[in-house]
Amino acid sequence: MFHRHSTTIATGILNLNALDARNQHLLSLENKQYTVFPCGLPAELWNIIIDYLHDDRQSLSACLSAYRAWGNFCRYHIYENFIWNAQNAPSSVDRTDPDSECNVSLFHPCPQYVRHLTINGGFTDDELLDVDWLLPLACRLDIFQSVTHLEVESVDWDDIFGTHAWDTFLSAHNFLSRIKYLDLYNVPLQPFQYILDSICLFPALEKLDYLPSHVDCDNEEDVDHELYQPPSKWRILGLAFSCIIHVPKHNSLGQCPRLRSPIPIKLPSSSRRVTEGIQDSFLDHTRHL
Numbered sequence: 134m135f136h137r138h139s140t141t142i143a144t145g146i147l148n149l150n151a152l153d154a155r156n157q158h159l160l161s162l163e164n165k166q167y168t169v170f171p172c173g174l175p176a177e178l179w180n181i182i183i184d185y186l187h188d189d190r191q192s193l194s195a196c197l198s199a200y201r202a203w204g205n206f207c208r209y210h211i212y213e214n215f216i217w218n219a220q221n222a223p224s225s226v227d228r229t230d231p232d233s234e235c236n237v238s239l240f241h242p243c244p245q246y247v248r249h250l251t252i253n254g255g256f257t258d259d260e261l262l263d264v265d266w267l268l269p270l271a272c273r274l275d276i277f278q279s280v281t282h283l284e285v286e287s288v289d290w291d292d293i294f295g296t297h298a299w300d301t302f303l304s305a306h307n308f309l310s311r312i313k314y315l316d317l318y319n320v321p322l323q324p325f326q327y328i329l330d331s332i333c334l335f336p337a338l339e340k341l342d343y344l345p346s347h348v349d350c351d352n353e354e355d356v357d358h359e360l361y362q363p364p365s366k367w368r369i370l371g372l373a374f375s376c377i378i379h380v381p382k383h384n385s386l387g388q389c390p391r392l393r394s395p396i397p398i399k400l401p402s403s404s405r406r407v408t409e410g411i412q413d414s415f416l417d418h419t420r421h422l
Contacts, residue, residue: 212246215277218253219266240269244276254288268298274305283335284316287346290327309334317343 197204241247252270293299303309312335322328322345332341 208243208246212241212243214249214251215241215244215247216251216253217267217270219255220253240273241276244273245278247277248279249282249284250277250280251284251286252288253286254292265296265298267293267296268301271298271301271305274302274308277308278311280308281311282314282316283312284318285320285331286316286318288320290321290324290331294327294330303334310336313337313339315341317341317345319344319346321346 252267254266315332315335315338317328317331320328320343328343332338
């Protein structure tokens with residue numbers, strides 16, 4: 134059925150050539166919402182088909198002519214995740230004009246399909262790394278209209294706070310207001326004020342998953358908790374190397390995988406207690422490791 138030409142590029146069909154999507158599009162096999170696929174084919178077979186047709190313009194055109202909805206279906210799954218990496222951020226993207234015609238497809242061909250955005254700082258000491266590596270993404274955050282899950286990994290707060298890129302990130306109010314799930318991985322706990330400054334940017338936040346890169350248990354930091362007003366529905370579940378903020382349902386205990394002992398959920402009476410509790414949860418439990 135499919136005749137593959139290895140030298141042809143699928144420009145303008147699925148827009149797959151702009152990003153290397155070949156290892157990023159595995160269709161969800163567990164989510165009940167995605168159990169019905171075009172033509173009744175199983176997800177495993179669609180994964181194979183998408184891989185096979187990745188750079189075959191002729192076969193892609195034939196498929197879209199026979200079943201046009203297949204194109205949107207593929208884009209929806211292929212572009213669920215997008216990773217912005219400090220190490221290989223596109224240098225050819227114009228940092229000052231996010232709407233220029235040459236930048237739209239180069240930056241991301243289908244941003245409306247992205248639901249999970251990952252920012253990877255890389256913790257690099259390379260002096261040649263552009264200090265504004267985050268700026269191209271920060272200028273274009275509002276094009277990601279479906280993102281509700283933001284993941285930040287290996288970012289040193291000292292490197293980005295106060296920069297033009299960070300100020301631009303703060304100005305993307307529509308994007309920030311849509312984030313419900315925030316993951317902070319391999320990020321230092323101190324200065325803790327930076328953590329508070331970050332998580333309080335997201336008014337719709339429902340869950341925070343935080344695995345710090347290191348914790349200085351002897352560090353004493355004077356934080357004015359009264360400056361922060363997280364939503365009153367936030368509750369804290371303290372874990373040794375993870376802190377999850379959520380609205381508790383029926384469970385009253387959380388299981389800590391590292392300590393292998395239950396840790397009570399703290400029910401703060403004020404926003405001050407919420408922010409203090411986040412900090413104390415890390416320090417109290419890491420002292421026992």
